[in-house]
Amino acid sequence: MREVFISHSARGDTFAEDVLEAVRTGLKAKGYVPLVDSDIEAGHKWYGTLTEWMSKCGAAVMLLNESAFKSNWVQREVHILMARHQVRPFPVLPVLMGDACSDDFKKYNMGELSTLQCLGIPSDTKPHAGDLARQVVDQFADISAVVEAEDSGDPMKRLLDRIASYMPTDPRHAELVERAERELSREVPQSLSGETSPPFTTLHGAHLSLAGKFLGADPERVYKAVCEIAPVLEGNLRDLCLELSVLWVDDNAARGLLPEPGTAPRELTILLNAGRKDTVRQYMHRAICGDLNAYSLVRDGYMPTGEDAAAEMKVDLVASMWRDCLNLEPPSGPSDRPVYEESTFYVVINELCPPGRVLTDTVRLLHSDHPWLILVLTTGSALLEGEAMRKFNNAAVLTPQLTSDQEDRAHTQNARLQTIHQRIKAAVLSS
Numbered sequence: 001m002r003e004v005f006i007s008h009s010a011r012g013d014t015f016a017e018d019v020l021e022a023v024r025t026g027l028k029a030k031g032y033v034p035l036v037d038s039d040i041e042a043g044h045k046w047y048g049t050l051t052e053w054m055s056k057c058g059a060a061v062m063l064l065n066e067s068a069f070k071s072n073w074v075q076r077e078v079h080i081l082m083a084r085h086q087v088r089p090f091p092v093l094p095v096l097m098g099d100a101c102s103d104d105f106k107k108y109n110m111g112e113l114s115t116l117q118c119l120g121i122p123s124d125t126k127p128h129a130g131d132l133a134r135q136v137v138d139q140f141a142d143i144s145a146v147v148e149a150e151d152s153g154d155p156m157k158r159l160l161d162r163i164a165s166y167m168p169t170d171p172r173h174a175e176l177v178e179r180a181e182r183e184l185s186r187e188v189p190q191s192l193s194g195e196t197s198p199p200f201t202t203l204h205g206a207h208l209s210l211a212g213k214f215l216g217a218d219p220e221r222v223y224k225a226v227c228e229i230a231p232v233l234e235g236n237l238r239d240l241c242l243e244l245s246v247l248w249v250d251d252n253a254a255r256g257l258l259p260e261p262g263t264a265p266r267e268l269t270i271l272l273n274a275g276r277k278d279t280v281r282q283y284m285h286r287a288i289c290g291d292l293n294a295y296s297l298v299r300d301g302y303m304p305t306g307e308d309a310a311a312e313m314k315v316d317l318v319a320s321m322w323r324d325c326l327n328l329e330p331p332s333g334p335s336d337r338p339v340y341e342e343s344t345f346y347v348v349i350n351e352l353c354p355p356g357r358v359l360t361d362t363v364r365l366l367h368s369d370h371p372w373l374i375l376v377l378t379t380g381s382a383l384l385e386g387e388a389m390r391k392f393n394n395a396a397v398l399t400p401q402l403t404s405d406q407e408d409r410a411h412t413q414n415a416r417l418q419t420i421h422q423r424i425k426a427a428v429l430s431s
């Protein structure tokens with residue numbers, strides 16, 4: 001969750017108002033959604049809205065000036081947030097402003113906060129709102145790359161959430177995570193750079209930020225980052241490598257596998273100039289991001305040899321889809337789309353060559369009886385021309401088109417990722 005609740009009583013206190021606004025701006029820049037009472041729309045019940053925010057937020061910042069300590073409502077917010085913190089810890093960050101100090105926690109019935117690390121400006125230092133706000137914002141990792149995926153409506157957000165869930169959370173493994181993050185960020189250790197910012201693993205949103213950093217990182221750095229954390233991933237290593245294996249696929253091209261929002265596909269054929277059997281699977285995985293509501297069937301290089309090869313292939317594909325993917329008996333003729341909410345139905349025919357007469361006839365027969373199916377055809381490594389599309393009623397070529405060099409590099413990268421698991425398994429067996 002990227003919502004950050006900000007508790008305050010800043011009205012009328014210029015310094016506190018400046019800190020509040022600077023914290024709000026800084027969190028937004030890092031991809032978070034600040035939840036501040038001034039954003040509640042007129043006419044809405046503020047009590048219910050604030051209570052809902054406190055129950056769902058992923059972190060909380062408490063800006064504590066003299067007015068906040070004396071506020072009955074801020075005291076109530078402290079009790080609600082710390083009750084959540086005690087049940088299942090989540091970040092609560094107290095920030096002392098003006099003449100406020102930690103002794104005020106007990107004085108104003110906020111003793112629960114005394115167990116937390118506080119931020120503030122030393123009393124012998126001239127206070128500056130920007131400096132204090134920067135301290136607060138520095139406690140949060142940058143998740144802007146993740147937010148861009150989420151806001152674009154891209155299913156990549158679900159993929160990033162899963163990658164984050166595989167990251168090691170045991171504090172004993174924090175240094176391994178730090179090294180992986182530096183590999184992906186091209187950064188040097190703090191001790192060498194002279195920086196004094198908090199360790200990456202102590203920041204709120206650190207694991208989601210790390211997942212986002214895998215996006216766009218060159219293959220060598222991805223490989224090195226995985227090597228850093230691999231020894232402590234246990235059962236998650238194989239799944240993580242599977243998720244990372246699709247990140248080379250162009251996001252726009254993968255999105256081309258998805259129907260337009262709010263529209264139902266009709267006799268749609270999608271062409272991908274792939275020359276390897278695993279390429280189409282990686283495109284599909286990136287497009288649907290493991291969504292179990294989306295079904296696909298991959299046929300690898302099978303071509304029937306009977307007198308009516310197209311009809312034979314069509315019957316075999318339909319039977320496999322209904323029985324293996326949907327656990328239903330195949331219909332004897334034309335069929336309506338199965339009733340599965342938000343489901344998209346794919347048949348992938350992985351022939352790895354330009355579509356010939358049998359394949360084009362098979363597509364025509366499939367779409368005649370089942371127009372709601374999306375057919376995905378791999379056509380070999382040659383770039384596709386307009387002639388390929390003219391063979392079908394409604395066809396689209398995934399762009400940008402692939403080159404054999406891109407496929408070869410991706411295959412090599414993914415083979416290296418798989419060797420990490422094999423090497424660790426071999427080391428365990430030999431120990």
